[in-house]
Amino acid sequence: MGLTSVKEFIELSKSKNIPLWQVVLESDCDDTGITKEESIEKMTLLWQTMKNSSKSYNKNDKSASKLVGGDGGLMQEYILSGKSISGGIIPEVIKEALKMGECNACMKRIVAAPTAGSCGVLPAVLIPFQKQRNISDEEIVKSLYVSAGFGQIIAYRASISGAEGGCQAEIGSASAMASATLVYLCSDDSISDVADKCANACAMSLKNLLGLVCDPVAGLVEVPCVKRNVIGAVNAISSAEMALAGIESKIPVDEVIDAMKEVGDLLPSSLRETGKGGLAGTVTGQQIKFMMNNI
Amino acid sequence: MNIFDILGPIMVGPSSSHTAGAVRIGLVARKLLGEKPVFMEMCLHGSFADTGEGHGTDKALVAGMLLMNTDDERIPHSFDIAKQENLQIIKCVVNLKDAHPNTVLLKVCGENGTKLELVASSLGGGRIKVYELDGMKVEFTGNYPTLIIRNLDKPGPVAHVTARLLENKVNIANMQLYRDSKGGYAAMVIESDDKISKDIIDDLQKMESLVKISYLE
Numbered sequence: 418m419g420l421t422s423v424k425e426f427i428e429l430s431k432s433k434n435i436p437l438w439q440v441v442l443e444s445d446c447d448d449t450g451i452t453k454e455e456s457i458e459k460m461t462l463l464w465q466t467m468k469n470s471s472k473s474y475n476k477n478d479k480s481a482s483k484l485v486g487g488d489g490g491l492m493q494e495y496i497l498s499g500k501s502i503s504g505g506i507i508p509e510v511i512k513e514a515l516k517m518g519e520c521n522a523c524m525k526r527i528v529a530a531p532t533a534g535s536c537g538v539l540p541a542v543l544i545p546f547q548k549q550r551n552i553s554d555e556e557i558v559k560s561l562y563v564s565a566g567f568g569q570i571i572a573y574r575a576s577i578s579g580a581e582g583g584c585q586a587e588i589g590s591a592s593a594m595a596s597a598t599l600v601y602l603c604s605d606d607s608i609s610d611v612a613d614k615c616a617n618a619c620a621m622s623l624k625n626l627l628g629l630v631c632d633p634v635a636g637l638v639e640v641p642c643v644k645r646n647v648i649g650a651v652n653a654i655s656s657a658e659m660a661l662a663g664i665e666s667k668i669p670v671d672e673v674i675d676a677m678k679e680v681g682d683l684l685p686s687s688l689r690e691t692g693k694g695g696l697a698g699t700v701t702g703q704q705i706k707f708m709m710n711n712i
Numbered sequence: 713m714n715i716f717d718i719l720g721p722i723m724v725g726p727s728s729s730h731t732a733g734a735v736r737i738g739l740v741a742r743k744l745l746g747e748k749p750v751f752m753e754m755c756l757h758g759s760f761a762d763t764g765e766g767h768g769t770d771k772a773l774v775a776g777m778l779l780m781n782t783d784d785e786r787i788p789h790s791f792d793i794a795k796q797e798n799l800q801i802i803k804c805v806v807n808l809k810d811a812h813p814n815t816v817l818l819k820v821c822g823e824n825g826t827k828l829e830l831v832a833s834s835l836g837g838g839r840i841k842v843y844e845l846d847g848m849k850v851e852f853t854g855n856y857p858t859l860i861i862r863n864l865d866k867p868g869p870v871a872h873v874t875a876r877l878l879e880n881k882v883n884i885a886n887m888q889l890y891r892d893s894k895g896g897y898a899a900m901v902i903e904s905d906d907k908i909s910k911d912i913i914d915d916l917q918k919m920e921s922l923v924k925i926s927y928l929e
């Protein structure tokens with residue numbers, strides 16, 4: 418039935434002395450009966466598709482509602498102007514996140530990770546990062562198993578659906594998955610230390626987005642979804658940085674996930690993908706909805 | 713959930729429930745129809761009606777009827793393709809009592825005159841369920857090979873069908889029985905682990921008291 422706690426996940430890696438990605442690969446093959454080769458082939462296809470979605474981006478595309486489109490292009494121009502405040506990889510990550518979110522809204526082919534609305538977070542960190550550090554596709558594919566492992570545990574203990582748990586469950590989960598993935602890719606520690614740091618990164622990213630509500634304007638996966646991919650991706654990087662620096666989450670990750678579940682259950686339905694509360698309920702949000710229904 | 717439910721599916725956006733799920737509903741309808749469609753009426757309910765246009769739900773349903781999968785990049789252009797293939801489309805809004813928010817009532821007609829009506833919902837993450845087929849309450853997901861048999865409500869058909877499947881070593885994963893009223897019409901929905909061959913289906917076609925047989929691979 419897959420992984421059910423991060424504690425168990427990490428213990429398995431330590432006791433068998435195999436990296437986290439291998440724990441996930443083996444447990445999934447046991448569960449589903451597919452071979453390791455088939456599994457890796459599938460995962461490789463997901464990675465190729467993520468890269469292709471990024472390439473399919475066209476800054477002139479607009480979504481059917483015309484609410485989103487073009488922001489990835491604006492970010493690109495800004496980067497080229499050399500005026501970015503942070504510089505380095507961060508503006509690239511922001512650009513990728515916007516591009517992916519916009520590709521999704523414009524009906525391009527994407528990889529749900531874990532959902533379509535949050536599809537931009539993982540590729541937003543992985544694509545620029547691969548370029549910057551010259552990481553092989555094989556290594557990235559391995560790291561995707563790490564993210565799937567954490568995602569599986571979050572899905573089991575809490576939720577990865579905005580309708581159930583709010584946006585913390587979508588962008589929050591994506592961010593947690595991405596930060597663990599980054600730590601896995603960057604750490605040169607022992608297998609056991611990497612596992613602990615990945616868990617800390619996952620915990621910190623989730624904590625930072627705890628309580629995030631799902632409030633899509635007019636019920637469409639556009640506003641605020643596209644830009645939330647940006648915070649998911651940048652939060653993944655800051656949490657990964659902290660974990661790599663040796664900073665630990667005071668609350669153990671499984672308990673953080675359980676807290677996310679509790680918070681999600683307490684959210685009123687107006688803040689769980691119904692397009693009623695939060696930003697969707699603002700005057701402008703309502704106006705947009707009204708206009709949409711009367712086109 | 714297995715890891716490829718966490719990463720994946722590969723799909724055309726923007727929404728796994730309103731787009732990917734809708735493609736799958738269209739695809740199930742198309743496969744159940746079993747022939748090239750010439751007409752489809754889609755009656756959207758709830759959130760499908762409210763946000764369907766922005767999510768491309770209508771395009772997705774049509775794409776499924778044209779045998780496209782959830783990752784087919786032609787989905788946004790499905791209306792144009794439908795025109796080329798002479799598939800006539802009507803779109804409307806309905807209010808179905810007690811239905812899931814993402815529900816559609818589809819009425820379709822094939823080139824040989826076969827007609828089919830189904831009510832199906834998209835449950836999130838691309839998962840779907842069919843709740844009504846030709847006016848009869850049913851429940852199946854389309855994840856397994858599914859055999860749907862409608863017959864007159866008399867003793868015998870269930871034993872007959874299960875015996876045929878047993879003879880052919882088809883393992884039944886799920887089986888449900890439904891009926892309209894005593895002595896009226898009944899339906900059997902059988903989800904199997906193995907594919908059911910055309911020979912078995914042809915053989916079942918000869919069954920006494922059979923009204924209609926549909927198969928979804």
Ligand code: SF4
Nearest residue numbers: 534579584587631642
């Ligand atoms: S606001 Fe809701 S629909 Fe948008 S990304 Fe977040 S969870 Fe998904």
